[in-house]
Every structure is written in structure tokens, then in C-alpha cells.
């Protein structure tokens with residue numbers, strides 16, 4: 001990719017190391033069920049996966065939170081589980097229950113997956129990226145994403161969300177070689193998928209490792225850090241300087257090492273981490289992102305203001321993108337998001 005003008009604006013400038021008087025902000029899962037306008041268009045699609053593969057609906061869902069709250073970045077509306085779908089696994093979302101995949105019980109089950117990600121199947125996602133980018137102003141950032149190999153593998157193996165990711169952890173201990181092959185395949189798929197998102201027009205990508213926090217140190221290094229190192233290196237070999245944010249949720253005391261080893265531009269800090277600790281320990285060249293508790297946003301009021309102020313103070317004078325420590329919850333009142341935006345922007 002050459003010759004494309006690089007869009008800047010507050011978000012990318014901050015990701016590349018600038019410190020502004022007020023941090024740029026966006027919220028994980030900012031398009032979703034807390035918005036009545038989201039629920040209205042969601043009701044027009046027969047299933048969640050159809051919704052993700054409908055460029056008109058997905059473009060609209062991506063833009064809704066920007067229109068309402070004027071966030072500095074839009075995140076592509078899709079899901080991390082379109083990757084297993086494009087690898088040939090059956091993926092559906094049971095209404096009110098969450099994702100359901102045909103589980104990978106034994107190493108032989110992995111044999112049914114495609115070797116390579118079918119980017120044709122994901123063509124509607126890239127069309128969504130083009131549609132959103134055409135509507136967004138130049139100073140707004142469009143974030144693309146993928147699930148990290150470990151997190152995606154936990155759903156592929158269990159066939160659903162699990163509280164402790166036990167099926168994937170047991171699979172990795174019992175069949176380390178087959179598990180490594182699955183991770184390698186997901187690294188490959190993620191690289192191709194992220195590069196295609198950049199080619200369609202995203203300005204930055206985030207790698208969601210939502211279940212990084214359950215692994216012991218050695219497994220965290222093998223299944224979270226090493227794959228992220230590879231993804232960042234291989235994406236940047238094709239898209240030089242690609243802005244990348246890593247979100248190893250629950251990485252705790254290993255956060256700074258994840259940041260340094262992977263070479264990400266930004267690192268998502270989850271709710272349980274003291275942002276002041278992250279600000280001191282993560283290398284100054286890496287922008288920190290986070291980390292308001294989604295529950296204090298549901299509460300609102302003085303507790304919300306105090307929590308926001310503590311974060312702004314803890315991140316003072318270092319590159320910081322304001323965000324939640326995990327996704328916004330459906331029961332969040334819109335008035336509290338408005339209060340949050342005013343508080344962060346000092347208006």
C-alpha cells in the first residue's frame with residue numbers, strides 16, 4: 001500500500017505519542033443495545049451474523065454513536081467471530097444466549113477448517129469499512145479489529161462463551177501441537193483480515209484478547225504474546241507503520257511486557273488495573289487506553305465524575321485515549337454517557 005494520504009486528527013496523533021489538553025475518547029462496544037436507534041435497526045435483521053454481513057445496517061450501526069456523542073473514533077460494526085465463520089466453522093448467535101459454534105472437541109475436528117481465511121465471505125465487512133470511511137470526517141478515526149488468536153480459539157473450541165475458558169485450556173495442555181497449529185492458522189487469518197481492513201480504509205486496528213487474563217505466565221507468553229508479536233510484525237510488513245492497539249484483558253503485571261514485546265502503539269488497560277500503575281510501568285512510547293469501570297457508567301452521578309477525574313489525573317502528561325475498561329453494558333443510561341463526554345472534554 002503506497003500513496004494514500006495518512007489521516008491524522010487527535011486520535012491518531014495521541015496514538016503516535018502526542019499529549020493534548022483533553023484525551024481523545026471512544027467506548028468499547030459503543031455501537032450496541034444501550035442505544036434505541038441500534039435496537040431499532042437490529043430488529044430489522046433476522047440474525048446477528050446477518051446484521052454483521054449487511055453493509056447498510058453495519059455502516060449505520062458504526063456511525064450511530066458518532067452522531068450521538070461525537071466520539072473521536074468509530075469502531076467497525078462486526079464481531080470477532082466472523083473469522084471462525086470465514087474459516088468454515090458454523091457460527092450462529094442464539095437470541096439472548098450468545099454465540100454458538102460447532103465445537104472443536106478433538107484435534108481431528110480442526111481438520112474440517114479451511115487452511116486459509118475466505119476473504120470473499122468477509123467482502124460485506126470491507127464494504128462496510130468503505131461506506132463508513134466515506135461518511136466520516138477526516139479528523140475522525142475508523143478502528144478496525146480482530147479477536148486475538150487465543151480469545152477466538154476459546155470460542156472455537158468450547159463452541160460458546162465459558163466462564164473460565166476451561167475447554168481451550170485443557171485442549172492446549174492435552175494437544176499442544178494441534179493447538180499450536182490452530183493458533184498459527186488464526187495468526188495467518190488475522191494478518192490477512194487486518195490487512196484487508198486497512199486496504200478498505202480503516203486507520204487503526206485493535207486486537208481484542210478478552211480472555212488473556214486466565215492463563216498462567218508460560219501459556220500467556222505462548223498463546224497471547226507470541227501470536228500478537230507475529231500479527232503486528234506481519235501486518236506492518238505489508239502496511240508500514242500500521243497503527244495497532246493491543247487489549248490483553250487481565251494481563252495485569254504482564255501488561256508492560258506485552259506492550260514492549262509486541263510493539264503495539266497503544267495498549268488497552270482493563271478495569272481492574274490501577275491506571276497510575278500502568279502509566280508508570282508501561283513504556284512511555286506506548287499510549288495507554290482506558291479504563292473506566294462500565295458499572296460506574298451505569299451508576300452515573302458523583303461516583304462517575306470522581307472515577308473519570310481519577311483516570312484523567314492518573315494519565316496526566318502521558319499519551320492517553322479515554323475508554324472503558326471493557327465493553328459498555330446494555331443497561332447504561334444515555335444521559336450518563338453524555339455526562340461522561342462532558343466530563344472528559346471539560347465542557
Ligand code: CP3
Pocket residue numbers: 027028029030031032033042048075076077078079080081093097098099145147161208210327
Ligand atoms: O461497538 C463495537 O465495539 C463494535 C462491534 C463489536 C461487537 N463485538 C458487536 C457485538 C466488537 C468490537 C465485538 C468484539 C467481541 N465480540 C469480543 C471482544 C470484546 C469483548 O467484549 O470482550 C468478543 C469476546 C465477542 C464475542 C461475542 N459477540 C459475544 C460473547 C457476544 C454475546 C454477548 C452479548 O453481549 O450479547 C457477541 C454479540 C455481540 N457482538 C453483540 C454486539 C453489539 C450483541 C448482540 C446483539 O446486538 O444482538
